[in-house]
Amino acid sequence: MMRYKATISYDGTKYVGWQRQKNGLSIQEVLETAMQKVFGCEVECTASGRTDAGVHAEGQVIHFEVETGIPADKIPFSVNNCLPEDISMLACEVAPKGFNARFSAKRKTYKYSIYYSRFPLPMLEHTHYRSTVPMNVEAMKEAAQKLVGTHDFKCFMAAGSNIKDKTYRTMYSVDVEGKDNVVTITVCGNGFLYNMVRIMAGTLYYVGIGKLTPKDVGRIVAQKDRAAAGKTLPAKGLCLVSVEYGDGDQNTSEDSLS
């Protein structure tokens, strides 16, 4: 058996998320079904991490093992022939020694997109959160810098999470960009707690509409005050942009990125 590393992209609108579930169709199920057609046997795909229902991916990374005569770089052509329009394989290679899509991941980049409009804009609606008031992008940029660095992000974790300790994460960059009526928040970190990006986005959004100040955000991070942080923005505005792996690609992450 050979292990492969592949990059996939999906529009998560119609799916229950990455992971197989009994209550609906998942990206994983559709992908594994396509692979079964191509390779003639069951294939299990392991992703860098789950994405929730409605979350999109431009560059999710997976690994899978299979015995096949198809050269690695031709696998995307074969697999895409069996995939619907909203899921696509963008690259495939033989995995480096010891590579694990989940445990070898060093950094992940997510983006959260918000647009301002009094009324829904159908061309943006399934990939953006809509704000009915304009946002102060400069204030959001300033607040974003309070999130950069290594912090205990307990206050940016969904209430239902069962992680108690190990809530420290390092954010290498948190960038806010405004263009026309769209604001994009791009976060690169070594790992994310459950719903963390959506709560960070909600907190920066509150700064954008004047419900919080950049100073408040610094205080929330320092005091780990979940109640003071912003609301969890909806899944549809979130997109996993890319996953980076180290040169060695051994299992070096202590905790799993999620």
Added chain:
Amino acid sequence: MMRYKATISYDGTKYVGWQRQKNGLSIQEVLETAMQKVFGCEVECTASGRTDAGVHAEGQVIHFEVETGIPADKIPFSVNNCLPEDISMLACEVAPKGFNARFSAKRKTYKYSIYYSRFPLPMLEHTHYRSTVPMNVEAMKEAAQKLVGTHDFKCFMAAGSNIKDKTYRTMYSVDVEGKDNVVTITVCGNGFLYNMVRIMAGTLYYVGIGKLTPKDVGRIVAQKDRAAAGKTLPAKGLCLVSVEYGDGDQNTSEDSLS
């Protein structure tokens, strides 16, 4: 009865086009059904022009007549409550005297979007045409200028059209923009023949991939040579951006914009 002018936007993916048809759901039908719920009576909507199945709109303009106590600027809130996520009313006002969404239109702006990628990108797939080879944007920009001005655009009309004469149209601007892997062609003109924008886009695309030169495009326009023009690109890459009306808003267009 009061006549209203409204701007609407739609993601055309799931629809048979603007106009009511027996073989499927149209934007017009969904919109008129929503208005019937809001106003309690049948309402007929007239658009600036039809859009084909799969074509999108950021700023389609319509008119309709109704007797209602709802102030014009509140109508979008009421109507949007009865519309699905992929159709939205963005503005509504009492129509100027003599206004007709179709016959008063002076200029329309369309954009056609193309992306380059070896493999389908799900986040772009339903709003862009995909090129599997990179495009020469500079050559496309140069060729676009050959289309600006008043020409007999017979060669950029779908074969099945029943228009024989009156095939002259004026293009005020034809702009090509390249950003990362996406090329956008934006065309503003006083009217368009059937499939004209999609054939213009196909011709500029052929220049982009080296199948035609900018000089060829000048010759095609001058010689009205449909066979030499590019293929008709698919509907999903096309979007009606905006419709402009004159100050007077009387019926001054000789032919209907389509």
